[in-house]
Amino acid sequence: MTDTNPTDLKNLFQNTLDNEVLIGLYKKMLLPRLIEDKMLILLRQGRISKWFSGIGQEAISIGVTAAMQREEYIMPMHRNLGVFTAREIPLWKLFAQWQGKADGFTKGRDRSFHFGTQEYKIIGMISHLGPQLGVADGIALAQKLKNTSRATAVFTGEGGTSEGDFHEALNVASVWSLPVLFCIENNGYGLSTPTSEQYNCENLADRALGYGMESHIIDGNNIIEVYTKISMILNDMRENPHPVLIEFKTFRRRGHEEASGTKYVPEDLLDYWEQRDPLSRFEQFLLEENLISSSDIENWNKQFKQEINDGLDIAFAKALPQSTPEQELEDVFAPHTHHRVEPQSSTQKIRVVDAIKDGLEEAMDSFDDLIIMGQDIAEYGGVFKITDGFLEKYGRGRVRNTPICESAIVEAAMGLSIAGMKAVVEMQFADFVSSGFNPIVNYLAKSYYRWNQKADVVIRMPCGAGVGAGPFHSQSNESWFYTVPGLKIVYPSSPADAKGLLIASIEDPNPVLFFEHKALYRSVYDHVPDGYYNIELGKSLLIMEGTMASIITFGAGVHWAKKLLEQENLDVDLIDLRSLVPLDKESIIKSVKKTGKVLLLTEDNLTGSVISDIAAFISEECFEYLDAPVMRLGSIDTPIPFEKGLEDNYLPIKKLKELLKNLLKY
Numbered sequence: 055m056t057d058t059n060p061t062d063l064k065n066l067f068q069n070t071l072d073n074e075v076l077i078g079l080y081k082k083m084l085l086p087r088l089i090e091d092k093m094l095i096l097l098r099q100g101r102i103s104k105w106f107s108g109i110g111q112e113a114i115s116i117g118v119t120a121a122m123q124r125e126e127y128i129m130p131m132h133r134n135l136g137v138f139t140a141r142e143i144p145l146w147k148l149f150a151q152w153q154g155k156a157d158g159f160t161k162g163r164d165r166s167f168h169f170g171t172q173e174y175k176i177i178g179m180i181s182h183l184g185p186q187l188g189v190a191d192g193i194a195l196a197q198k199l200k201n202t203s204r205a206t207a208v209f210t211g212e213g214g215t216s217e218g219d220f221h222e223a224l225n226v227a228s229v230w231s232l233p234v235l236f237c238i239e240n241n242g243y244g245l246s247t248p249t250s251e252q253y254n255c256e257n258l259a260d261r262a263l264g265y266g267m268e269s270h271i272i273d274g275n276n277i278i279e280v281y282t283k284i285s286m287i288l289n290d291m292r293e294n295p296h297p298v299l300i301e302f303k304t305f306r307r308r309g310h311e312e313a314s315g316t317k318y319v320p321e322d323l324l325d326y327w328e329q330r331d332p333l334s335r336f337e338q339f340l341l342e343e344n345l346i347s348s349s350d351i352e353n354w355n356k357q358f359k360q361e362i363n364d365g366l367d368i369a370f371a372k373a374l375p376q377s378t379p380e381q382e383l384e385d386v387f388a389p390h391t392h393h394r395v396e397p398q399s400s401t402q403k404i405r406v407v408d409a410i411k412d413g414l415e416e417a418m419d420s421f422d423d424l425i426i427m428g429q430d431i432a433e434y435g436g437v438f439k440i441t442d443g444f445l446e447k448y449g450r451g452r453v454r455n456t457p458i459c460e461s462a463i464v465e466a467a468m469g470l471s472i473a474g475m476k477a478v479v480e481m482q483f484a485d486f487v488s489s490g491f492n493p494i495v496n497y498l499a500k501s502y503y504r505w506n507q508k509a510d511v512v513i514r515m516p517c518g519a520g521v522g523a524g525p526f527h528s529q530s531n532e533s534w535f536y537t538v539p540g541l542k543i544v545y546p547s548s549p550a551d552a553k554g555l556l557i558a559s560i561e562d563p564n565p566v567l568f569f570e571h572k573a574l575y576r577s578v579y580d581h582v583p584d585g586y587y588n589i590e591l592g593k594s595l596l597i598m599e600g601t602m603a604s605i606i607t608f609g610a611g612v613h614w615a616k617k618l619l620e621q622e623n624l625d626v627d628l629i630d631l632r633s634l635v636p637l638d639k640e641s642i643i644k645s646v647k648k649t650g651k652v653l654l655l656t657e658d659n660l661t662g663s664v665i666s667d668i669a670a671f672i673s674e675e676c677f678e679y680l681d682a683p684v685m686r687l688g689s690i691d692t693p694i695p696f697e698k699g700l701e702d703n704y705l706p707i708k709k710l711k712e713l714l715k716n717l718l719k720y
Contacts, residue, residue, distance in 0.1 A: 117280025145365030184219025213244025274302030397583030430478030460490030499540030523575015554589030592636030
């Protein structure tokens with residue numbers, strides 16, 4: 055930042071704005087400053103639990119928000135109070151949020167600015183910082199596809215630019231020419247780590263060059279510069295969609311949060327930036343230009359303080375959350391009523407891979423707002439050719455090749471959902487989902503519970519062993535996600551189920567992980583109904599019926615068990631779970647009560663597997679009906695090896711007959 059003499063105000067504020075705009079900007083900065091002053095008092099009194107101060111940085115939040123259109127989404131961080139006040143969110147509602155009240159935006163389930171509001175087009179952060187940037191890509195993509203001529207703004211600090219999500223989001227935005235305004239508040243410190251230890255380039259704005267993006271450096275403590283330059287940049291972005299990276303030079307004058315303090319900051323550095331306070335400098339300029347008077351300032355202070363106190367009185371009177379475990383569980387998923395669409399009588403005998411393609415195509419025909427994204431899915435048709443021909447039929451807008459950046463694409467899918475669209479993401483292999491794990495488990499899974507925002511996203515997961523693909527292309531990794539509330543998990547075993555369950559998953563407004571076993575893709579045939587039909591999630595299928603025992607499994611395990619039962623002519627219930635979340639507990643209990651013996655079968659390695667949890671559930675719910683211990687069978691606890699013999703030793707198939715025999719004899 056240029057070391058401008060703070061008293062040389064006319065030179066500092068190169069003004070082309072009319073008086074009404076100038077005064078409006080001043081008042082918009084004054085309100086969050088006064089709120090912060092009050093919050094610091096309440097923090098010391100123990101009446102709020104935590105505070106992240108943006109004192110001295112108001113010009114950025116206010117300048118950007120004032121330049122944005124009302125219907126354009128803004129994605130702030132925890133030091134951007136001015137975004138919320140400039141969008142005129144009722145103060146009592148903000149205060150109730152910070153106090154964890156039932157009438158806050160998150161019903162007490164999350165704190166500070168960890169929320170969103172569609173009414174005010176503000177999408178708040180999560181603590182992991184980075185995913186916010188990719189979500190902005192998705193919102194901007196939706197705006198571009200809808201031809202709204204709107205931009206999207208997203209904030210991060212200089213520390214957040216070190217995260218992989220930042221680089222992935224910039225790359226996607228540039229490749230897709232998305233109208234995203236990436237705003238870096240260069241605060242000087244990431245908690246206590248100075249910028250000299252965070253990056254080794256002179257300016258963060260220089261990183262835009264590597265992504266083929268436009269960038270600008272702006273004095274973040276000069277409200278006129280922020281507002282005028284951002285207004286011009288946004289007007290250009292709306293007319294010619296493209297991303298822009300902004301580095302705001304500013305400084306965090308208080309602690310990362312108040313408890314951490316600022317002892318690590320040299321005193322002269324704090325003094326330097328205090329002299330460049332955006333509010334006091336702008337106030338002095340307006341006074342010297344005779345645009346406002348001291349009595350104006352006094353009156354505005356009095357007015358805003360009264361509004362703050364009135365809002366606090368309302369918020370303090372609001373009730374704390376009163377809930378029950380049943381209500382909390384009910385709010386994990388967005389409501390969805392399954393409306394059964396019966397299958398047609400006409401069928402085709404096709405493979406699993408063909409059925410998935412049919413299901414995806416039926417959904418694309420039925421939902422005009424459905425976008426599919428993934429590596430090599432357009433011209434190439436995907437590595438398994440499931441989307442072959444889709445590009446020609448649906449166009450590049452809806453069938454999108456992506457860079458190799460699983461995290462940003464999952465985040466973009468979430469952004470599409472926020473903007474009212476649907477998304478299907480193809481993981482090239484389910485193993486690669488680890489690169490997109492964070493946004494799945496911390497953003498998609500938690501958004502509805504936190505602030506009633508659906509995540510209308512299906513992630514297709516080609517998975518499984520038996521094809522000699524080794525440890526990075528063969529995992530059945532459903533257990534990674536089974537423990538995370540807010541995710542639905544579907545795992546079909548037949549072509550007809552694959553099609554109907556995929557359509558139902560896309561209908562569902564909640565995040566669904568849709569596992570597709572690669573070894574079944576071209577080896578299993580079935581008579582699959584033509585046209586559009588669905589199968590309700592959470593309903594298992596009784597494949598074979600018997601009285602001697604129950605085998606409960608899913609995916610490839612269904613075929614292993616069915617083959618054995620047919621060969622041995624055994625009188626056994628064979629249940630295909632089809633959905634792991636929601637789990638058809640009723641059918642499990644019914645079968646176990648009937649047979650008294652149960653074998654749970656999975657391809658996953660046994661430790662920490664889904665069937666281990668189901669075994670515990672059966673032991674609790676059906677103990678008095680059991681005539682033998684609950685038996686589990688899964689793969690051994692090693693990574694999946696490549697060589698065929700080693701892979702066979704890894705998988706549990708050869709052990710199934712003996713274990714079932716022992717169970718029946720027990």
